[in-house]
Amino acid sequence: MRIYVLSRSKMVFAFLVVIIVGGLLTVSERLLITPSLVRAPGTYYMAHTQEKVVALTFDDGPDPIDTPDVLDILKEREVKATFFVLGQAAQSNPNLLKRLVKEGHEIGNHSFDHDYQQRRLVEQINQTDKEVFAATGTHTHYYRPPGGFLSKYQLETIKNNGRVVALWSVDSKDWRNPGVKQIVDNVMKNVFPGSIILLHDGGYHRIQTVKALGPIIDALKDRGYRLATLSELKTMDSETK
Ligand SMILES: [Zn+2]
Numbered sequence: 001m002r003i004y005v006l007s008r009s010k011m012v013f014a015f016l017v018v019i020i021v022g023g024l025l026t027v028s029e030r031l032l033i034t035p036s037l038v039r040a041p042g043t044y045y046m047a048h049t050q051e052k053v054v055a056l057t058f059d060d061g062p063d064p065i066d067t068p069d070v071l072d073i074l075k076e077r078e079v080k081a082t083f084f085v086l087g088q089a090a091q092s093n094p095n096l097l098k099r100l101v102k103e104g105h106e107i108g109n110h111s112f113d114h115d116y117q118q119r120r121l122v123e124q125i126n127q128t129d130k131e132v133f134a135a136t137g138t139h140t141h142y143y144r145p146p147g148g149f150l151s152k153y154q155l156e157t158i159k160n161n162g163r164v165v166a167l168w169s170v171d172s173k174d175w176r177n178p179g180v181k182q183i184v185d186n187v188m189k190n191v192f193p194g195s196i197i198l199l200h201d202g203g204y205h206r207i208q209t210v211k212a213l214g215p216i217i218d219a220l221k222d223r224g225y226r227l228a229t230l231s232e233l234k235t236m237d238s239e240t241k
Pocket residue numbers: 059060110114146147
């Protein structure tokens with residue numbers, strides 16, 4: 001039998017490798033679902049349908065500057081969408097919540113303060129739901145985790161809380177501020193029947209999203225798509241019928 005004797009620097013290297021790999025495995029367990037792996041079992045990220053229907057979703061609002069602009073564009077084009085609101089923003093803008101519901105849009109839950117680690121998960125969801133209910137008299141059925149990050153344990157916790165985790169299948173990448181044309185292209189190159197499209201109306205000044213929204217809706221309609229809320233889209237899912 002041969003005995004390998006490692007030099008001191010090799011031992012330090014081996015030790016570091018063990019620490020780093022161990023750390024990565026722990027992180028991957030915690031973040032089992034990442035934005036690049038949003039097509040995860042047990043989550044709602046698309047509807048299985050041949051019909052040309054898609055859902056627009058807006059995260060991180062309501063925002064006093066951008067949300068009214070988004071709502072004006074949707075109203076003008078007679079489109080209903082779904083807004084994943086933050087409890088914190090909802091608390092400061094109850095009138096925008098009222099307007100959302102009055103104009104036929106759906107409100108989803110996006111935590112209270114956008115904590116990516118989602119500490120106090122249930123408490124945050126309930127706090128946000130309380131704000132939405134106080135302003136509109138309606139409850140939130142869908143929950144979208146900040147950044148799309150979610151562990152298996154958190155997914156189970158949310159299910160037990162009576163809510164559905166709603167992710168997305170088409171990322172406009174408007175959060176990167178890549179330019180209006182690029183946002184439109186990111187949607188139009190990837191859209192398919194039943195897809196859920198990710199956009200933002202808050203968290204940062206969303207002027208690019210506001211400018212891209214009209215062209216996105218027009219291009220979708222030109223291709224024969226109809227736009228629905230998440231609940232409407234779900235009724236067309238052949239796998240849940
Ligand atoms: Zn967000």
